Amino acid sequence: MVQSSQRIELGFVGIGRMGLPMTGRLIAAGHTVHVWDIASDRMDAAAKAGAKAAKHAAEVADRAEIVFLCLTDGAAVEEVVFGSDGIALAHGPEKVVVDLSSIHPDGTRSIAARLKAANGMAWIDAPVSGGPKGAAEGTLAVMAGGQEVEIERIRPYVLAMGQRLTRMGDVGAGQTTKLCNQIIAACSMVVMAEATRLAVNAGIDATRLPEALAGGFADSIPLQLFVPRMAKGVYEPQIGPVSIILKDLDMIADVARTNGTPLPMAGLAAQMFRLLKAARGSQADVLEVYKLSEPRRS
Known part of the structure; x- marks a missing residue:
């Protein structure tokens, strides 16, 4: 400190x-x-x-x-x-x-x-x-x-x-930088959910993905922290409610409209989190985006 x-x-x-x-x-x-x-x-x-x-x-x-x-x-x-x-x-x-x-x-x-x-x-x-x-x-x-x-x-x-x-x-630049951070964070969570689901559906131990990918191009702090939680179904304590990430993604879309920035990936991430909110409520943890791809049980 x-x-x-x-x-x-x-x-x-x-x-x-x-x-x-x-x-x-x-x-x-x-x-x-x-x-x-x-x-x-x-x-x-x-x-x-x-x-x-x-x-x-x-x-x-x-x-x-x-x-x-x-x-x-x-x-x-x-x-x-x-x-x-x-x-x-x-x-x-x-x-x-x-x-x-x-x-x-x-x-x-x-x-x-x-x-x-x-x-x-x-x-x-x-x-x-x-x-x-x-x-x-x-x-x-x-x-x-x-x-x-x-x-x-x-x-x-x-x-x-x-x-x-x-x-x-100047004033406002910090907030704009945070929006850039949130683009990367939101898209990363959606992509990690896909990778984790692929691993599970293919029959491998998804909790070992962080160990296997450590040091490679796919490695990151979110990978190390979030993939095991997704794979184990651990959503407490919360990373954060989906309502917060949607608030940020809506701000990102508004800023992008004013300066003509295309946001195909952030737009897709926003729709995934909107689906999560519709399915599980505004207080669902953001990592529960992984649950959207759960196979239907007959």
């Missing part, structure tokens, strides 16, 4: 499956972290880890110099920033919001500009890749958009939660 020599007041809004372990890593690095979440049980869990509970998001922003957000979607970010008791009501000059959520790049740019006009707070979009496991282990990859000076200011604190922070450009 990277230790920052400067101890400042930090804030964290959104104490879910990702936010709680990330908050814990900031506390373990010696920082004071003020937190707020709409769910009281999450607040209790953060307090047990050593966080300081706030009454609302505006109070977090009043207390902290840097405020991290980790929320489900753009609507949640909008509400936390501009809703009643939102961050926009706090004293903002010289402070910065770091949004770890995955939301639309256009929405990011709009929120950033409106918040700057409202109270002077700077904005960095910094979505992450690595899932709850990466959040717990501090191995997240963080892709950021914003002013270089602000990104360097937050770097020591981000690296208490992840292993890499890459500035990709």
Whole structure:
């Protein structure tokens, strides 16, 4: 874990499956972290880890110099920033919001500009890749958009939660990079489901595919983690609900329409996940895409 020599007041809004372990890593690095979440049980869990509970998001922003957000979607970010008791009501000059959520790049740019006009707070979009496991282990990859000076200011604190922070450009660039990540991740899961099903149907032990393919061109972290889970039917704890990957794939399609990018593979992956949602519900784990090819039993 990277230790920052400067101890400042930090804030964290959104104490879910990702936010709680990330908050814990900031506390373990010696920082004071003020937190707020709409769910009281999450607040209790953060307090047990050593966080300081706030009454609302505006109070977090009043207390902290840097405020991290980790929320489900753009609507949640909008509400936390501009809703009643939102961050926009706090004293903002010289402070910065770091949004770890995955939301639309256009929405990011709009929120950033409106918040700057409202109270002077700077904005960095910094979505992450690595899932709850990466959040717990501090191995997240963080892709950021914003002013270089602000990104360097937050770097020591981000690296208490992840292993890499890459500035990709101005505000919105981090979110666009995350969409690129999601194209690769979504298509990979669909392809791995096909390969796993082929192995099972052919009568070989699919759980040994990661061992057999390790070091080759097909090897990857998702292959090593996900193929055994598909083959064994292990979907708890969740990698993530299908509703989240569909949210991202819909954003990808929207961005691609505006700049004329063809997306044949991402489009097919989206339809596979839409089938999964229709068959098993919005909270089905994304790896359950493997179940769509189960042979019918007579």
